[in-house]
Every structure is written in C-alpha cells, then in structure tokens.
Amino acid sequence: MYGLHVKDIAALYGVSRWTVHRRMQQCGLKVSELYSGIDNTELDRLVMEIQREHPQCGYRMMRAFLQASGHLIQFFRVRESLHRVDPEGTQLRALANRTLHRRQYSVPGPNCMWHIDGNHKLIRWRFVIHGGIDGFSRLVVYLNAATNNNATTVLDAFLGAVSQYGLPSRVRSDKGGENIEVAQFMVQNRGENRNSHITGRSVHNQRIERLWRDVYTQVLDLFHTLFYHLEMTGLLNPDDEIHIFALHWTFSLQLQHQLDTFKEAWNFHRLRTENGRSPYQLWLQNRDAADDLGTVDEDYGVDWDGPPAMEDANSISIPDVQLPRSLTAEEIAGLPNRDVPLNATVNVYNSTVEQLTEILRY
Structure with missing residues (x-):
C-alpha cells in the first residue's frame, strides 16, 4: 500500500500491528514476496532505459520510477545497479548532494x-x-x-x-x-x-x-x-x-x-x-x-x-x-x-x- 510499513498501515486503519500481520498471514502475503524477482541483468536493462529519458536520476527517484512501472526493488539493489550502469554519474550526484541545504x-x-x-x-x-x-x-x-x-x-x-x-x-x-x-x-x-x-x-x-x-x-x-x-x-x-x-x-x-x-x-x-x-x-x-x-x-x-x-x-x-x-x-x-x-x-x-x-x- 504505497510502500507503507505494517505499523503505518495499522495506524491508518486504527488497528494493531498484530491484526495487520494476522490478515496478511490469512491472505498468504509476505513482505519479501512484494519485491520483484527480476535478476540483475534485467534490472540493469530497466535502469538504463529510465536513465536514457531521465539522465539526472538518483537512487530514490530511480527506485520510484521502477515502482511506478510495476517493479518494487530493494533500495540496495537499485543503488548497486546504478553503480554498475552509471558509476561516474553516481559519484557526481553524490558530490552535488553534499552541497544541498534543506529548508x-x-x-x-x-x-x-x-x-x-x-x-x-x-x-x-x-x-x-x-x-x-x-x-x-x-x-x-x-x-x-x-x-x-x-x-x-x-x-x-x-x-x-x-x-x-x-x-x-x-x-x-x-x-x-x-x-x-x-x-x-x-x-x-x-x-x-x-x-x-x-x-x-x-x-x-x-x-x-x-x-x-x-x-x-x-x-x-x-x-x-x-x-x-x-x-x-x-x-x-x-x-x-x-x-x-x-x-x-x-x-x-x-x-x-x-x-x-x-x-x-x-x-x-x-x-x-x-x-x-x-x-x-x-x-x-x-x-x-x-x-x-x-x-x-x-x-x-x-x-x-x-x-x-x-x-x-x-x-x-x-x-x-x-x-x-x-x-x-x-x-x-x-x-x-x-x-x-x-x-x-x-x-x-x-x-x-x-x-x-x-x-x-x-
């Protein structure tokens, strides 16, 4: 549900975390099964396609673009894929982000x-x-x-x-x-x-x-x-x-x-x-x-x-x-x-x- 944690879903509906866990068990749902099972080769291909249209995309936006296209990917896998696909751009974005001041x-x-x-x-x-x-x-x-x-x-x-x-x-x-x-x-x-x-x-x-x-x-x-x-x-x-x-x-x-x-x-x-x-x-x-x-x-x-x-x-x-x-x-x-x-x-x-x-x- 939009990436919400179990405790957040429980708070949203006014129930306990155990109620959410129990309903998930009854429906055969596991958090780990929500993630896409694509291999690194396919993931890198998808990342490259997104990068062609969005070359300034960082980790969080890349993960969001993947999720918007139907692929929920663990953050560490997105980070590793970007390092493989665009190592130079990844380093430059990291340096640029250090200068940002949040207001x-x-x-x-x-x-x-x-x-x-x-x-x-x-x-x-x-x-x-x-x-x-x-x-x-x-x-x-x-x-x-x-x-x-x-x-x-x-x-x-x-x-x-x-x-x-x-x-x-x-x-x-x-x-x-x-x-x-x-x-x-x-x-x-x-x-x-x-x-x-x-x-x-x-x-x-x-x-x-x-x-x-x-x-x-x-x-x-x-x-x-x-x-x-x-x-x-x-x-x-x-x-x-x-x-x-x-x-x-x-x-x-x-x-x-x-x-x-x-x-x-x-x-x-x-x-x-x-x-x-x-x-x-x-x-x-x-x-x-x-x-x-x-x-x-x-x-x-x-x-x-x-x-x-x-x-x-x-x-x-x-x-x-x-x-x-x-x-x-x-x-x-x-x-x-x-x-x-x-x-x-x-x-x-x-x-x-x-x-x-x-x-x-x-």
Missing part, C-alpha cells in the same frame, strides 16, 4: 495549501506545463502539458486534481491572469475574507519552484534539447504555423506521458527530510489529522528560505496555431500515427510536416 516549510497538513503555477521553459514552441503540489506532503496533484495558457485550461487541470485528492483549503499562485478562474472557484467554494486564494510573486511560491527544477531536469530538458536540435538541422521553424502544428501533433502525447511517469515516480520517491516517507505516504497518513487554520495572512505558505524563482512572468499569452485553413475531420484522421516510441517521433514529425504541406499549400 523548513510549515503548514498544518495535507490539503491545507496547494501551490499552483505554470512552467514556460518550452514556451518558444508554444507548450506550457500547468502544475500543482500539496504544500504539506509535496504530493504532485497535477502536471499537465498544454498548448495554451488559458484560465479555463488551468481550472480544468485543477478540478481534475480536486476530484482525485479533494478540495484544498487554500491555494497560492502568482498574479497571472491564467489563475483567475481557480481563484474565483476557491472563493466560491471556500469563502471570502479568509485568503482562500493567495496571490504573490513567484519568489513567494517556492514549494512549486522546487518541483520545477526536477521537472526540468527529469522531463523538459529532453524536449528542450530535441526541439532545438530540430531547429539547428533546419527541420523546425518556430515561426512556421505548419511546423508548430506538426510539433504539437507529434509531441503532445509524448510530453504528457513523460510528465505522468515523473508525477507517479515523484509521489513514490522517499524524502530524506521526512524519515524516508514518500509524498503519497505523508498525504495518506496525515490527511485526516490536521486542524486547518481558520484565518491566515498573505504570508501563509511562503518558504522564505526557498530557491529563487526560475521565472516570474505574469499573464503569458500563447497564440493559437493559425493554419491557412481548418483541417477537416477526415484530414486529421489521416495524419501519421503519433502513438509511437519516443525514438520514432522525429520521423512522425517529418511525415506530418510533409503531409500538412501537401494538404494546405497545393
């Missing part, structure tokens, strides 16, 4: 404060990532790729998370216009004059700024590098509407898949500052325990010692793709299949550009 952040419990924001690292190609994180547990509640920065798109992503995790007591965001519908929703559903939605500069929203650094390292950097490579080789012109349409057609699903995989892995990964508990575990164990604050000021949920914001842009507008004419349903259905492995996407992109050029210009 304090405090809200009463899960769903007391969500932090939401947009990431614009792929804005050159008209992609934006909308994200939200629970301040207490660091559970990523949504991480969505979009080709617009509209308030309705942000609200849809937010409501999807609410349906899964419940409505937060408060939300913190920057002052961008894309957050206006979330702000209205929070005031309507949580009330006025209690700071149901708190706005400020991105430098005051560090909980999600911390997340963006890992999202960029583990996901966005791959696409950032690939898109620039397409430009350098003359295959992509960001000012050409056909090229951008083809890019969105080809890579939207790939980008969302990578974000979904990262989100699942992040929520499984164990936090050193929380005695090895994962965001999922922190959220589950504390969701009914916290007493929310009735009144807070605008500094609530600020991590004053957090990292500087990666960007502090308000109300970024992304223009819609303007093809010479709208495509018919039949033409869209005839576009190249985009449900392919990542290493086949460039061919799909090129084929889409060629097909659109033929349809629209001749």
